[in-house]
Amino acid sequence: xxxxxxRFLKKPTPLHQKTRAVPEGCLTGNLDHDSNALKxxxxxxxxxxxxxxxxxxxxxxxxxxxxxxxxxxxxxRGIIHPLQQCAQELDIAHIAQSLLNVPAYKQARELARLAxxxxxxxxxxxxxxxxxxxxxxxxxxxHRVIERSESEDVLMGPHESFSEQLGRNLALMRSRLATxxxxxxxxxxxxVSRSKVAxxxxxxxxxxxxxxxxxxxxxxxxxxxxxxxxxVSELISDEPTAVLPLLRITERPSRVAGALMExxxxxxxxxxxxxxxxxxxxxxYLQSSEDYLERPAIASFLRFIRxxxxxxxxxxxxxxxxxxxxxxxxxxPPLFNSxxxxxxxxxxxxxxxxxxxxxxxxxxxxxxxxxPMRIGQALGIVGGIILGQAAVQAGLVSPAMVIIxxxxxxxxxxxxxxxxxxxxxxxxxxxxxASSIFGLFGLMWALVFMVxxxxxxxxxxxxxxxxxxxxxxxxxxxxxxxxxxxxxxxRPDLLAGQNQQRMNITPPYPxxxxxxxxxxxx
Amino acid sequence: MxxxxxxxxxxxxxxxxxxxIGTVFFPVAGVVVPIVGQAGxxxxxxxxxxxxxxxxxxxxxxRKGPIGEWGQSVKAWLGPWVGRVFLLYIAFCWAWLGGxxxxxxxxxxxxxxxxATPPWIMSFALLILVVLADMRGVEVYVRSIELLxxxxxxxxxxxxxxILPTMxxxxxxxxxxxxxxxxxxxxxxxxxxxxxxxxxxxFIGTHIKNNKRFGLTIxxxxxxxxxxxxxxxxxxxxxxxxxxxxxxxxxxxxLAQTARVGFFLQGIEIFLYPLWFLASYIKTGAAFVVVSExxxxxxxxxxxxxxxxxxxxxxxxxxxVPNTVQQVxxxxxRVDSTFFMAFYVIIPALLLWxxxxxxGDPNQSANS
Numbered sequence: 056x057x058x059x060x061x062r063f064l065k066k067p068t069p070l071h072q073k074t075r076a077v078p079e080g081c082l083t084g085n086l087d088h089d090s091n092a093l094k095x096x097x098x099x100x101x102x103x104x105x106x107x108x109x110x111x112x113x114x115x116x117x118x119x120x121x122x123x124x125x126x127x128x129x130x131x132r133g134i135i136h137p138l139q140q141c142a143q144e145l146d147i148a149h150i151a152q153s154l155l156n157v158p159a160y161k162q163a164r165e166l167a168r169l170a171x172x173x174x175x176x177x178x179x180x181x182x183x184x185x186x187x188x189x190x191x192x193x194x195x196x197x198h199r200v201i202e203r204s205e206s207e208d209v210l211m212g213p214h215e216s217f218s219e220q221l222g223r224n225l226a227l228m229r230s231r232l233a234t235x236x237x238x239x240x241x242x243x244x245x246x247v248s249r250s251k252v253a254x255x256x257x258x259x260x261x262x263x264x265x266x267x268x269x270x271x272x273x274x275x276x277x278x279x280x281x282x283x284x285x286x287v288s289e290l291i292s293d294e295p296t297a298v299l300p301l302l303r304i305t306e307r308p309s310r311v312a313g314a315l316m317e318x319x320x321x322x323x324x325x326x327x328x329x330x331x332x333x334x335x336x337x338x339x340y341l342q343s344s345e346d347y348l349e350r351p352a353i354a355s356f357l358r359f360i361r362x363x364x365x366x367x368x369x370x371x372x373x374x375x376x377x378x379x380x381x382x383x384x385x386x387x388p389p390l391f392n393s394x395x396x397x398x399x400x401x402x403x404x405x406x407x408x409x410x411x412x413x414x415x416x417x418x419x420x421x422x423x424x425x426x427p428m429r430i431g432q433a434l435g436i437v438g439g440i441i442l443g444q445a446a447v448q449a450g451l452v453s454p455a456m457v458i459i460x461x462x463x464x465x466x467x468x469x470x471x472x473x474x475x476x477x478x479x480x481x482x483x484x485x486x487x488x489a490s491s492i493f494g495l496f497g498l499m500w501a502l503v504f505m506v507x508x509x510x511x512x513x514x515x516x517x518x519x520x521x522x523x524x525x526x527x528x529x530x531x532x533x534x535x536x537x538x539x540x541x542x543x544x545x546r547p548d549l550l551a552g553q554n555q556q557r558m559n560i561t562p563p564y565p566x567x568x569x570x571x572x573x574x575x576x577x
Numbered sequence: 578m579x580x581x582x583x584x585x586x587x588x589x590x591x592x593x594x595x596x597x598i599g600t601v602f603f604p605v606a607g608v609v610v611p612i613v614g615q616a617g618x619x620x621x622x623x624x625x626x627x628x629x630x631x632x633x634x635x636x637x638x639x640r641k642g643p644i645g646e647w648g649q650s651v652k653a654w655l656g657p658w659v660g661r662v663f664l665l666y667i668a669f670c671w672a673w674l675g676g677x678x679x680x681x682x683x684x685x686x687x688x689x690x691x692x693a694t695p696p697w698i699m700s701f702a703l704l705i706l707v708v709l710a711d712m713r714g715v716e717v718y719v720r721s722i723e724l725l726x727x728x729x730x731x732x733x734x735x736x737x738x739x740i741l742p743t744m745x746x747x748x749x750x751x752x753x754x755x756x757x758x759x760x761x762x763x764x765x766x767x768x769x770x771x772x773x774x775x776x777x778x779x780f781i782g783t784h785i786k787n788n789k790r791f792g793l794t795i796x797x798x799x800x801x802x803x804x805x806x807x808x809x810x811x812x813x814x815x816x817x818x819x820x821x822x823x824x825x826x827x828x829x830x831x832l833a834q835t836a837r838v839g840f841f842l843q844g845i846e847i848f849l850y851p852l853w854f855l856a857s858y859i860k861t862g863a864a865f866v867v868v869s870e871x872x873x874x875x876x877x878x879x880x881x882x883x884x885x886x887x888x889x890x891x892x893x894x895x896x897x898v899p900n901t902v903q904q905v906x907x908x909x910x911r912v913d914s915t916f917f918m919a920f921y922v923i924i925p926a927l928l929l930w931x932x933x934x935x936x937g938d939p940n941q942s943a944n945s
Contacts (some may be wrong), residue, residue: 381690381691382690382850493691493694493699493702494690494691495690495850495851495854496686496690496691496699496702496850496854497702499850499851499854499855500702500703500706500854502728502851503706503721503725503854503855503858504706504709506721506724506725506728507706507709507710507713507717507721509724510717510720510721510723510724511713511717511720518720520720520724523723523724523727524588524720524721524723524724525585525587525588525720525723526587526588526591526723
């Protein structure tokens with residue numbers, strides 16, 4: 056039975072219901088009444104500016120705006136000054152079209168709509184005797200300028216990254232994809248935050264079903280506040296609890312443009328520099344933007360290193376433990392003796408020793424990630440070198456273990472995408488635990504379990520492991536090696552159903568005459 | 578949004594290829610060499626060549642039924658009630674085989690790698706994976722095979738490369754010293770393995786939408802599996818010689834322990850452990866999935882996860898019957914030579930029946 060006092064308590068209301076419901080109501084034409092009604096609607100807003108202007112034609116006009124969200128020069132010169140100089144009794148359409156000097160305007164009569172427009176950074180004009188208001192688009196919100204992407208920095212190629220302003224991000228995309236086929240649809244998410252989200256795609260390449268599915272999933276979101284792309288990606292993902300990121304997040308316009316041209320949909324959210332690429336395939340996490348700027352052989356070698364890094368970062372601790380603790384017959388005696396000698400005096404069992412060291416390493420990484428660069432570097436040195444050496448000298452850990460953990464940690468950071476680092480850092484632990492129970496059998500068990508997980512995952516209905524499973528020879532080849540561009544003449548077949556051809560060039564092999572030092576013309 | 582991809586022909590072929598090889602990878606030389614000696618690899622090759630017409634019969638059957646569900650196809654061939662009996666027979670054969678493979682998986686790992694761990698624990702661990710695969714459906718199982726084949730490839734390549742230098746060609750002579758009768762006997766022991774691949778091909782074929790070149794592709798997969806086994810038999814004979822090969826139940830394990838890789842690794846069992854595990858998963862998983870889908874065809878009320886869990890109990894119970902590896906191998910031989918061998922008669926008869934009785938009504942949906 057519930058405690059007696061509890062029945063007097065109100066049932067907690069969900070957050071989105073607690074939010075003040077916008078009262079329905081329209082303008083009356085009585086300026087005092089309308090102004091008060093609007094103020095009442097937006098009460099407790101300290102940054103709301105209210106100003107009354109008298110025209111020479113004796114019409115009273117009330118201005119509402121949030122001071123830090125509008126271009127004050129434009130408000131003064133384009134709105135207040137023309138109004139003060141106006142000697143005629145103009146109707147609202149004339150005021151907007153011929154009197155005021157503003158880039159955009161709308162008319163509205165609902166108070167709720169006016170409140171929303173104010174929150175978006177518009178100026179609202181109420182007029183004495185008119186039951187209609189003007190919403191003037193003069194917003195100017197200070198934003199970060201276009202900078203290098205810190206999370207996806209590259210040595211070669213374009214460096215610019217998205218910023219927090221959706222409009223500017225769209226402009227960046229338009230400058231890269233100067234075609235009318237580049238489309239973007241706006242959807243407003245968040246009952247309170249009213250965040251704008253842009254759904255981008257290339258008409259004629261993208262599957263219409265995919266666009267419809269993205270829109271449907273976005274519209275299904277019923278939430279108070281959207282903080283950005285990370286929030287959105289979790290809410291629209293096929294498996295929000297999956298360890299691996301099923302939707303790739305990027306800050307690079309060049310990557311987004313490439314994704315769009317392959318027939319994908321990209322979602323950008325206002326207030327967040329990250330874009331969500333839909334769908335995403337696991338193999339893409341191994342690919343870097345620079346790969347296609349390097350010579351194929353060099354880029355292929357780098358991919359091989361990354362792939363090796365991926366394997367090492369997940370499996371090395373478990374494999375090492377399995378070999379040393381279960382299957383040491385495989386290791387030659389001199390090597391095994393040296394490993395055993397290094398462990399002499401270490402008080403912890405191998406698996407505990409390794410887990411402690413791996414956790415220590417992850418703590419150092421996490422601590423240095425959040426620090427400013429110089430402090431972060433110092434932390435890395437103190438943690439990685441001094442702590443490791445001291446631990447070995449104190450006999451707390453064996454030297455071989457330090458090498459294994461360091462190699463594992465380093466390998467994790469060979470991956471070009473930040474989104475995959477977290478999963479890699481996490482996955483080594485279950486592998487280690489499995490191998491600590493059953494040795495290589497346990498490691499293989501964990502591998503098959505992981506394979507079963509990843510092959511059953513889908514990114515917006517598309518198999519996450521494409522082109523590995525289901526196998527596609529053309530796509531597969533471009534995972535492990537970077538094949539020459541003229542072999543990539545077609546888009547991924549799963550994505551671009553109709554329009555698969557992306558280029559019609561033949562490799563520029565020289566003619567026989569050129570090989571002999573003669574020009575093609577001669 | 579509909580899933581854009583289901584099982585395709587390539588996936589089906591890969592699955593048939595690895596299921597055909599499966600755990601036979603380990604005992605193959607131990608079965609044929611005691612009978613036919615140095616001609617063991619020829620026996621294996623012939624054992625996979627002779628059954629190829631049955632692959633085309635299976636392909637013809639697949640074309641005569643609806644695509645998408647195994648149970649529906651069988652019922653379309655045989656009618657609802659005879660179809661159910663056939664499905665039960667298939668389920669019985671594969672359940673027995675699967676249970677024994679589960680036992681084999683645990684026992685072999687117990688013997689070669691983890692002597693302190695009871696075999697049933699490893700069988701149980703393997704069973705968990707198989708049950709999980711079945712719960713997620715045929716498509717996920719086939720895709721997991723596709724990915725695991727890529728994991729296996731480096732191990733298999735490394736394995737062959739490591740043992741190649743130790744091979745002595747004189748160990749393969751005389752080639753046909755034991756005569757044609759013993760060769761025929763060895764072939765007789767091999768052909769049930771090919772039937773396992775063909776039956777799995779028949780099963781997977783009912784899930785493949787575009788099966789125009791099904792017969793040719795699956796026959797290549799089955800024969801490719803046989804060729805890989807023949808190559809392994811030749812390698813085993815070449816490295817160990819006939820005398821040593823005859824004395825082992827699993828000569829491949831001995832082969833792996835014989836070879837040395839430089840100074841770093843004592844033996845190359847490290848390549849073998851993952852292969853053994855993956856082969857056990859793939860073959861036991863194939864058996865489990867076939868049984869599960871067959872039971873679904875028999876009784877639609879057997880829904881997931883209860884079907885997989887109940888089957889898991891059944892497989893585990895079967896796996897606990899044999900006590901030693903020798904008993905497992907003998908039981909596997911009996912299952913192969915009786916129940917799977919029978920399909921060399923059943924498949925042509927089934928095709929004949931379907932061709933005569935269901936003429937003009939190829940895509941008739943089953944009345945379940």
